[in-house]
Amino acid sequence: MGLEILRNEIEKAGPSTVHKLYEWAAKNPDKKFLYYGEDDRALSFAEFNTATNQIAHFLKSMGIVKGDSISVYLFNPFVTSVVMIGIWKTGAVFCPINFSYKGRLLSYQINDTAPKALITEQSRVSFLNEVKSELPALKVLLRKPKRDEHDHRVDSMELDRKFEQIDFDDMLKGNGANLDTEINYWDTASIMYTSGTTGPAKGVVHSHRWISQYIFPSRLVTHEDDVKYSDLPMYHISGAYAAVARVIWTGSNIAIWDRFSPSDFWNRIHRSGASSASLMDVMMPWLMNAAETSKDRYNSLKWVHMQPLPKYHHKIARRFGFDVVTVGYGSTETGMPIWGCIDELEGEEGTPGELYRGLPKASIFRIFQEYGYPVFTGTEELKKGIMGKAVLFESAILNERDEILGPGGYGQLAFRSKLSFGLMSGYFKKPEATLEAHKNQWFHTGDACYRDENDIYYFIDRMGNFIRVRGENVSTYQIEDILNTHPGVEVSAAFPIPAQEGDEDDIVVYVLLKQEGGLGEDELRNWITAEMPKFMWPKHIRFINAFPQTATNKIEKYKLKEIILKELASN
Known part of the structure; x- marks a missing residue:
């Protein structure tokens, strides 16, 4: 498809998520937009539009103007969704903070963003108070969950008087009319921070156009009847944009929960009638480890995005009847520039007809191909790490x-x-x-x-996770991927240290066992000898009870490297 056609497609869709919400609230005001499973609560497009208008008008009354940054430090994804759109309707910038942040991580991001206000909830008050000396005297809009809300807690801690406290509920009492804020596609929509493993995190600045291109492949085949399931955090592009923003752009429906639950996942799918979902790497093994039943295929999920794509993608698709599996390359900086699709079941029925929602799967594959995205079959041998093609x-x-x-x-x-x-x-x-x-x-x-x-x-x-051994470039990902298949290994971390001889590297692996003491080094080395080529064998193996991790749960390999180098130097 030509560039001019693609550009017209993007421009025709509109400049921002806000414009699409106004459009759908006028076209289908009573259609259910958002279902929040934790509190069994739903909002129509009109109700959601009114609530976000109220927030926007209140923020403007506080003096918030276009371009101002608003930090959002919330766990509740339902509230975060309303707040995000309300911020955009003022022309301000949505700046979410990982709700697990505290201490220096929290104060750094707030100070780096320099917000005009911060929106948070009672459960985060203690963390804010702990870093009060490192923060300016912020205006803090504080949400206190009510007794009938699932996240209500008996917490009497008061926000420190250094901060100007404003009742969050006051934002939802005022003017519910649409705003006339000028929002252009080039205006800044958000600042989202990347994980910092070797230095301070960097804030990635997104325009409203960025959001449009990020969800472009997925919204091509999202129908008004589709229901998107999401349990991903709203401080991440997958939760905020691939889920909530995409549904607004397409006039469809979203069902959200606070976090993933392997024991309740299928119950949630049945309750919501979800037709699409995203499954991250840790989620898929949990679902596959459950005992198989004759009803595994009786569910409404027709389309699942898997990232990364596991080797057993066809097996999981056949078991649960996923008609469509998509893959891609995504990042906070680039969005989703690469995309691909897999026809897992080909002519076979996956999702039962009485549960099927949205476009027929044949139409989905045809649309992807028309726009230049590849469609593979589930039975063909796909190489490890496959992502697809770039179109935009x-x-x-x-x-x-x-x-x-x-x-x-x-x-x-x-x-x-x-x-x-x-x-x-x-x-x-x-x-x-x-x-x-x-x-x-x-x-x-x-x-x-x-x-x-x-x-x-x-x-x-x-990049940087290559290890040079015996003239070979060895990927730490490949080492870990193999080690993690050992039945006694929970997770592993591989990295290089300077070789004792020459200019190449020695391989180090740290291993967390599923059962402490359940595996010895000699036994593991014997297994490695059988499973890995010689140039991938680790020089040093260490067992660990818990990995040092960043606030976004990434293993801090540089700390492990410091430990092993200190140990070897002392010997």
Whole structure:
């Protein structure tokens, strides 16, 4: 499909999520928009539109103007959804904070964003009070859950008087009329922070156009009758945009819960009638580990996005009757520039007809192909790390001199947007980091990938996670992926340290066992010898009771490296 057609498609859809909400609230005011499973509560498009208007009018009465940053430190995704759209309706910037942050992580992000106000809830008060000396005298809109709400807690801690406390409920009592704020596609919509494993986190600046391109592939095939299930956090692009924003753009329906529950997942799908969901890596094994029943296929989920795509994707799709599986490459900086689709069941029925919602699966595959996205079959052998094709972006694999590599060449994945403001607008207040990421007019993802002769892209590992051993580039991802298949291993972490001899690396692995003492080093080494090529064998193996982690649950390998180097030096 030509660039001009794609550009027209994006522009025809409108400049922002706010415009789409106004449109659907006028067209289908009584249609259910959002169902919140934790409190068994639902809002129609009209009700949601009114609530977000009330919040916007209140914020404007506080002096909030277009371009101001508003920090949002909330756990409740229902409330966060209303707040996010209300902020956008003023032209202000949605700045979500990971609800597990406290201490320096919390104060750093608030101070870096420099918000005009902060919206939070009672359960976060103690964390704010702990860092009060590091924060300015903020205006804090404080939500106190009511007794009939599931997140009500008996918590008498008061917000420190340094902060100007404002009752959150006051925002929902005023003017519910639509606003006339001018919102352009190039205006800043949000600042979302990446995890910092080796330094301070960076705020990624998103335009309203960025959100539109991020959800472009998924909204192509989302019908008004579809129901999106989400249990992903709203401080992440997957929860805020791939779920909530996408449903607003398409006039469909969303059912949200606070967090994933393997024991309650299918009950939630049945309650909501969800037709699509996203399953992250840890979720799929939990679902597959449940005992099989004759009713596994009797559910309404026709379309599941799997990221990353597991080797057993076809097995899980056949068991639960997923007609459509999508894959892709997504990041906070780039959105979803690469996308692909798998026809898992081909001519076989997956979702029972009486439960099926939205476009027929044949139409879904046809639309993806018309726009240039690849459609694979579930029975074909798909290479590990498969992601799909880029449509709205120029894409390339670059070497260390930013020269484009041909098919099969391993290098860094890079993009150029074909649309203005299609990529992130930059790293907030970090111009040097922004320029470095965009050097030579390519956005450098920091991910090692390759492409094949059909321009299908494959993920290998994060750059810097290569280990040079015996003349081979070894991926830490590959080592961990193999180790984690051992029945006694819960999770592992691999990384390099300087080799005792020569200029290459020695491999170190730290292992968390499913049962403490259930596996010895000799036994594990014997297993590794049988499962891995020799150049991947670790020089050092250590067992650990708990991994050091960032606030977003990423293993802090640099801390493990410090431990092993200190140990080896002392010996």
